[in-house]
Amino acid sequence: MSEAKKYPAPVTNPETSAFWDAARQGRFMIKRCTACGEAHYFPRSICPFCYSDKTVWEEASGEGTIYTYSLMRKSPTGPYAIGYVTLKEGPSVQTNFVDCDLEKLKIGQKVKVVFKPTDGAPLPFFTVA
Amino acid sequence: MTIKGKAYIAGIYEHPTRHAPDKSTAQLHAEVAKGAIEDAGISKDDVDGYFCAGDAPGGAWPMVDYLGLNTKKLRHVDSTETGGCSYIIHLGHAAEAIAAGKCSIALVTLAGKPRTGAMPPRAAGAEADFESAYGATTHNAYGMCAMRHMHDYGTTSEQLAWIKVAASHHAQYNPHAMLKDVVTVEDVLNSPMISDPLHRMDCCVVSDGGGALIVTTPEIARSLKKPLVRLIGHGEAMKGPRGGKDLDLTYSAGVWSGPRAFEEAGITPKDIKYASIYDSFTITVLMQLEDLGFCKKGEGGKFVADGNLISGVGKLPFNTDGGGLCSNHPVNRGGMTKIIEAVRQLRGEAHPKVQVKNCDLAIAHGTGGLLGVRHAASTAILERV
Numbered sequence: 001m002s003e004a005k006k007y008p009a010p011v012t013n014p015e016t017s018a019f020w021d022a023a024r025q026g027r028f029m030i031k032r033c034t035a036c037g038e039a040h041y042f043p044r045s046i047c048p049f050c051y052s053d054k055t056v057w058e059e060a061s062g063e064g065t066i067y068t069y070s071l072m073r074k075s076p077t078g079p080y081a082i083g084y085v086t087l088k089e090g091p092s093v094q095t096n097f098v099d100c101d102l103e104k105l106k107i108g109q110k111v112k113v114v115f116k117p118t119d120g121a122p123l124p125f126f127t128v129a
Numbered sequence: 130m131t132i133k134g135k136a137y138i139a140g141i142y143e144h145p146t147r148h149a150p151d152k153s154t155a156q157l158h159a160e161v162a163k164g165a166i167e168d169a170g171i172s173k174d175d176v177d178g179y180f181c182a183g184d185a186p187g188g189a190w191p192m193v194d195y196l197g198l199n200t201k202k203l204r205h206v207d208s209t210e211t212g213g214c215s216y217i218i219h220l221g222h223a224a225e226a227i228a229a230g231k232c233s234i235a236l237v238t239l240a241g242k243p244r245t246g247a248m249p250p251r252a253a254g255a256e257a258d259f260e261s262a263y264g265a266t267t268h269n270a271y272g273m274c275a276m277r278h279m280h281d282y283g284t285t286s287e288q289l290a291w292i293k294v295a296a297s298h299h300a301q302y303n304p305h306a307m308l309k310d311v312v313t314v315e316d317v318l319n320s321p322m323i324s325d326p327l328h329r330m331d332c333c334v335v336s337d338g339g340g341a342l343i344v345t346t347p348e349i350a351r352s353l354k355k356p357l358v359r360l361i362g363h364g365e366a367m368k369g370p371r372g373g374k375d376l377d378l379t380y381s382a383g384v385w386s387g388p389r390a391f392e393e394a395g396i397t398p399k400d401i402k403y404a405s406i407y408d409s410f411t412i413t414v415l416m417q418l419e420d421l422g423f424c425k426k427g428e429g430g431k432f433v434a435d436g437n438l439i440s441g442v443g444k445l446p447f448n449t450d451g452g453g454l455c456s457n458h459p460v461n462r463g464g465m466t467k468i469i470e471a472v473r474q475l476r477g478e479a480h481p482k483v484q485v486k487n488c489d490l491a492i493a494h495g496t497g498g499l500l501g502v503r504h505a506a507s508t509a510i511l512e513r514v
Contacts, residue, residue, distance in 0.1 A: 010258040020258075040372030042259035048372040067376055068280070070272030072264065072324040082269045084376055091373030094502070096263045107280045123262050
């Protein structure tokens, strides 16, 4: 089902284009602030924690655990599972879980990033590790 | 500075319709405006402040013109848009404007027709590329909160179901309620799963309709004929994933708006006789009761069980009109009807079967946006004088 699903292409903008360029190479990027040391997602140029502009791109491991999820069963395009993954690097990211048994998802379960194509840059999703 | 006691709710009106394919959205705004103005016993030409949110076609200036408000007199407008709690925020902002002398009779309107046709999409935020593809809807965003709340605190579907059961007990007495049948915990659990762990009966209705308020000065309120109801505390707050740091979906921005309102009012949750709590979903009510301090975090499940929210039965009568879960949820925005039922309770105008005795202090609290993603919250504490 998820293979057939068509995802919208990211619009992208100057602040986030490096994320999408990396995604085209299969790399999942986060931003880290070199002033306070905190990582964040989605990427901003100004650190949302200390307001420093010394933020840098960092390739994330793409590994994390499920913080929460919900399996939407009433959807015209078929069931899908939305959730948040807490990355090994710290930040939690909103995503869908794909290419796995959505009935067996569990909070705390280990997952890893996978990219799915769009008409533009590919989008990050997560699947059971 | 405080707004405590500086503004009174002199007029209320809830549109009786739940399905209005034969009316325009602007027309519904006009009908609720007229209703609230007549309830207050003022003239529309006296209105000198106007408040509306994203549901008002074209925003404030087309609405002011369409409604025929007196533009020689109108001197304060506010179109703060925070989803379903916009009108609770408007109430606080109206009180601020009145306290500052910027207006003396404020009109707040809400109306729309999501049951008749699709609503226009929200404008995209900076997060759009990183979230919109994942299909966050109200159902699964609140489902994510419920799932984590169950994980962290052992909250059960049975406990959530009690919230719907209580609402249905109240809705049976509301002739306008969309769902008037009293339901059981089993009925809720046996209703289809929509987005785990929320069943269909954990979800509010979709309805057309609207409502309006007249907010005014103490002096003007006393010159009118309605029982006196005043705002004594108000709070507003916002919450989001904030860069993904320390994500915690088990609490809402009500943890900030609530204490602000209680502090201003100088009372505690124990003093509240009636509570209007936004009930987009059962989990919304449970989390907000915890966040507002009616029980400890994580103990909401025990608090709502066994009919504790049923008027005349439990300790905290809530949503005695049947709320969003059973009566209506105009424009997918429940904040307005939360204020209106609280005012009815304080006036003694609720249905006799659900009227709280000696109801002198009430709370109206709501959220807007998606609890599981980013949202606003607002709390109003109201007193019968």
